[in-house]
Amino acid sequence: MRSFSVQVGRLFGVEVRLHLTFLILPLFVFWTESTVRSANGPRDLALVGIVLACVAAHEIGHMLVARRYGLIPKAVILLPLCGVTVFDESRSETIEPSAAWKRDVRVALTGPLVNLVLAIIAAGIIFPVVPGANLWKWPFLQASNLPRSLVWANLYLAGLNLLPTYPLDGGRILRAFFARSMDSAAATRRAVSISHALAMMLMVAGLFSDTWLTMVGVIIFSAAQLEERAVIFQSVLDNVRLEEVMLTDFATLSPADTLEDALDKAVHSLQDDFPVVRGSDMVGVISKARILEALRMEGNGYVQAVMNKIFEVSVRQESLSSAFRKLTARNLSIIPIVEDQRLVGIVTLQNLMHSMALLAESRKLRRDNAES
Numbered sequence: 001m002r003s004f005s006v007q008v009g010r011l012f013g014v015e016v017r018l019h020l021t022f023l024i025l026p027l028f029v030f031w032t033e034s035t036v037r038s039a040n041g042p043r044d045l046a047l048v049g050i051v052l053a054c055v056a057a058h059e060i061g062h063m064l065v066a067r068r069y070g071l072i073p074k075a076v077i078l079l080p081l082c083g084v085t086v087f088d089e090s091r092s093e094t095i096e097p098s099a100a101w102k103r104d105v106r107v108a109l110t111g112p113l114v115n116l117v118l119a120i121i122a123a124g125i126i127f128p129v130v131p132g133a134n135l136w137k138w139p140f141l142q143a144s145n146l147p148r149s150l151v152w153a154n155l156y157l158a159g160l161n162l163l164p165t166y167p168l169d170g171g172r173i174l175r176a177f178f179a180r181s182m183d184s185a186a187a188t189r190r191a192v193s194i195s196h197a198l199a200m201m202l203m204v205a206g207l208f209s210d211t212w213l214t215m216v217g218v219i220i221f222s223a224a225q226l227e228e229r230a231v232i233f234q235s236v237l238d239n240v241r242l243e244e245v246m247l248t249d250f251a252t253l254s255p256a257d258t259l260e261d262a263l264d265k266a267v268h269s270l271q272d273d274f275p276v277v278r279g280s281d282m283v284g285v286i287s288k289a290r291i292l293e294a295l296r297m298e299g300n301g302y303v304q305a306v307m308n309k310i311f312e313v314s315v316r317q318e319s320l321s322s323a324f325r326k327l328t329a330r331n332l333s334i335i336p337i338v339e340d341q342r343l344v345g346i347v348t349l350q351n352l353m354h355s356m357a358l359l360a361e362s363r364k365l366r367r368d369n370a371e372s
């Protein structure tokens with residue numbers, strides 16, 4: 001999900017990332033402007049800055065409304081036309097599917113609304129203050145007329161984002177309607193395929209008319225792909241049971257082991273974290289790093305004294321997302337899986353990450369095969 005984007009900062013605790021298509025924008029502005037007149041670096045950059053600021057305002061609008069619904073944003077990826085906000089699933093409140101579509105429609109509408117309001121305010125100020133702005137003169141977006149560009153950048157953003165192309169806001173609204181009658185992954189897939197078709201049409205249409213259209217098509221295509229990947233991950237998280245990914249062949253330690261013995265066992269295992277068992281009872285967990293640290297600080301002792309006695313257990317049928325929530329909420333790195341109080345397996349953060357990537361890939365392959 002993070003591919004093709006770079007982190008540029010944090011805003012209100014939310015990671016802000018720029019998608020690499022944003023780097024095309026300055027080049028594109030230089031190129032189209034230089035065909036009209038000699039390029040002017042600072043003004044061209046200012047135009048890019050205006051577009052970026054309008055996208056950011058749009059995205060902040062989405063986030064504020066999402067927050068009111070208990071969704072906690074983790075990162076926002078800015079593309080030249082829109083943003084993709086990634087929510088922190090482990091901390092966000094869950095909501096009934098019947099209520100979710102209304103929430104999604106409201107969150108989606110806020111972005112274009114913010115741009116519309118900004119355009120009206122900007123026009124209201126510019127019209128009397130800057131007489132030479134010529135708000136109705138073509139081309140609407142032009143580095144040599146930044147006030148006019150500010151008004152039109154907002155109008156374009158509002159209009160374009162209402163196209164029914166997922167993950168633009170119009171497409172999100174469409175998806176929310178699909179989600180009323182099908183599960184969320186299927187609704188996303190349907191919205192994404194409509195979006196891909198429209199993006200293709202824009203790209204081709206742009207070749208015969210305005211190159212901006214091709215640019216818009218490329219951006220929509222990248223954004224749809226970003227979202228689709230996030231959705232596949234989420235469906236893996238929700239649908240895969242722990243018994244499908246848990247490690248059943250693992251080493252355990254005893255509370256009566258000395259730290260030196262424990263280290264000796266750890267050296268011969270790939271595991272970084274170990275369940276500590278007495279007889280058939282789980283009594284704690286300990287990591288390789290903790291064993292080493294204790295040996296270094298306090299010398300040899302017993303596992304009993306340094307193991308972590310606070311841990312969470314899960315059962316086979318729990319989903320990966322529930323395991324992830326437990327791991328991240330308490331900063332744990334291992335969860336023992338128990339059945340009738342007996343330890344039957346473990347999942348570790350390392351093993352979850354690994355199996356998720358594998359599962360997402362195999363699902364995508366299976367689906368591509370089914371579609372072709």
Ligand SMILES: [Zn+2]
Binds near residue numbers: 062112168169
């Ligand atoms: Zn939006």
